[in-house]
Amino acid sequence: MKPPNPFLFALYRNSLRLYPHRLRLLYQDQLLQTARDAYADSNSSLYFWPSLFADLLKSAVKEHLLMIRDQAIARPIFFHALTLGIILTLFGAFAAFVFQALLRRGANEPQAQMAALYASKIASGANPGEAIPSNYVDLERSLEPFVIFYSDQGAPLTATGYLNQVIPTPPSGVFGYLRSHPTDTITWQPQPNVRIAAVIHRVSGPHPGFLLTGRSLRLVEEQEEVLRKMVFGGWFLIVFLLFAGAILLSRLQQSPPRLVRGG
Amino acid sequence: MKLGPGTLYGTIDRMIRDQLVEETGFTDDARRRYYRITNLGHRVFTAELSRIGNIVRATRSKALPKGARA
Numbered sequence: 001m002k003p004p005n006p007f008l009f010a011l012y013r014n015s016l017r018l019y020p021h022r023l024r025l026l027y028q029d030q031l032l033q034t035a036r037d038a039y040a041d042s043n044s045s046l047y048f049w050p051s052l053f054a055d056l057l058k059s060a061v062k063e064h065l066l067m068i069r070d071q072a073i074a075r076p077i078f079f080h081a082l083t084l085g086i087i088l089t090l091f092g093a094f095a096a097f098v099f100q101a102l103l104r105r106g107a108n109e110p111q112a113q114m115a116a117l118y119a120s121k122i123a124s125g126a127n128p129g130e131a132i133p134s135n136y137v138d139l140e141r142s143l144e145p146f147v148i149f150y151s152d153q154g155a156p157l158t159a160t161g162y163l164n165q166v167i168p169t170p171p172s173g174v175f176g177y178l179r180s181h182p183t184d185t186i187t188w189q190p191q192p193n194v195r196i197a198a199v200i201h202r203v204s205g206p207h208p209g210f211l212l213t214g215r216s217l218r219l220v221e222e223q224e225e226v227l228r229k230m231v232f233g234g235w236f237l238i239v240f241l242l243f244a245g246a247i248l249l250s251r252l253q254q255s256p257p258r259l260v261r262g263g
Numbered sequence: 264m265k266l267g268p269g270t271l272y273g274t275i276d277r278m279i280r281d282q283l284v285e286e287t288g289f290t291d292d293a294r295r296r297y298y299r300i301t302n303l304g305h306r307v308f309t310a311e312l313s314r315i316g317n318i319v320r321a322t323r324s325k326a327l328p329k330g331a332r333a
Contacts, residue, residue: 019269027272033294034268055267063273 004039008049015053018060020067077253081246085239096231100224107197107220108185110145111213115183118147119201119211128158128207135160139168139194143216149203150175150210161214163190170198170212178202178210188214195221283307 013032016024035052042048072079121131128149137146137160146161148168154175156167168190178184178200188196198214266274275298278284283304287297300308 023273023276026276029294030296031268031272033292034271038268051265052267056269059267059269059273063269066273066277 002040004036005045005049009035012052012056015056018056020063022067023063075250077246077249081242085242088238088242089235092231092235096227099227103220103223103227104197107215107217108199111197111199111215112185114145114147115199115201115211115213118149118213119203122149122203122207122209122211123205125206128209132158132160137161139163139190139196139214139216143219145213145215148212148214150212152208152210154210157209163194170200174200175210187217278304 009032012035016028016031038052039045039048118131122128132147132149135146137144139146139161140163146159148159148161149157150169151157154169154172156169159167161167170186170188170190174184174186174188179202182202184200186198186200188198190196195217196214197217197220198212200210200212203209203211275284279286279298282301284298285301287299289297
């Protein structure tokens with residue numbers, strides 16, 4: 001009887017860990033002996049080892065799937081609870097994602113209208129300093145929308161929004177993008193504690209430049225945080241109730257029938 | 264038909280659980296086990312053989328004439 005390659009055989013023996021524990025415990029010696037016998041009967045070791053490992057992988061996956069099926073049949077309540085839990089988790093995650101996207105989209109709402117209005121005024125010949133109302137919005141503290149007009153080179157000209165008493169300027173890449181696109185919507189973080197939902201328009205005409213309208217995202221981010229807590233809390237409560245119910249039902253089903261004394 | 268060791272012992276395990284085969288208890292080597300078919304296993308085997316035979320007969324009876332295309 002020709003002996004199998006010791007390295008490949010040791011690899012096969014260790015790979016038996018891929019099988020479910022119960023099956024390995026019952027048949028490990030027989031699996032190895034059958035592999036030895038099959039090797040002795042084989043004509044080509046070139047074909048034998050790939051087919052042996054392919055069989056191992058295929059049958060290991062199959063045995064695990066069958067084990068899951070058997071467990072699901074043995075404990076259907078847990079299986080249903082798990083399936084329902086997965087569906088609810090996916091549905092909850094999708095709903096939270098949609099709500100968050102709607103909140104963030106809503107954060108651009110007044111700025112988009114303001115940007116279109118001021119951009120059209122300036123494009124039709126109005127002086128930016130006159131078209132934009134005189135106001136002072138501190139970006140760090142205020143939740144009010146603000147407007148900034150930048151020159152064609154990206155230098156700030158006139159504004160209602162200030163950060164540390166200076167007109168802030170977005171990264172130069174923003175202006176680069178707008179040279180080939182009429183408008184852009186960005187989340188701008190001029191400093192770590194300040195995040196702005198900004199809408200920027202490219203303005204052409206006698207006063208070419210860029211018009212930026214923005215608003216602090218603080219309120220929206222607070223709403224997002226509340227939404228996250230509500231979604232997670234709701235999800236946790238539902239999943240807890242689901243599995244608590246499954247455990248309770250399972251115990252009720254397992255409890256032996258009570259003897260009823262005849263009258 | 265060639266069965267790999269994993270496929271073989273997975274199948275044997277399920278056949279034991281379904282009481283189609285059983286261990287003989289006889290062994291000439293600790294690493295080898297011998298199994299025998301049970302009465303139930305024999306009945307299931309006969310029924311399965313008959314089912315497959317019926318399929319083959321039904322297929323042959325509906326076979327197209329030689330040279331014809333489906």
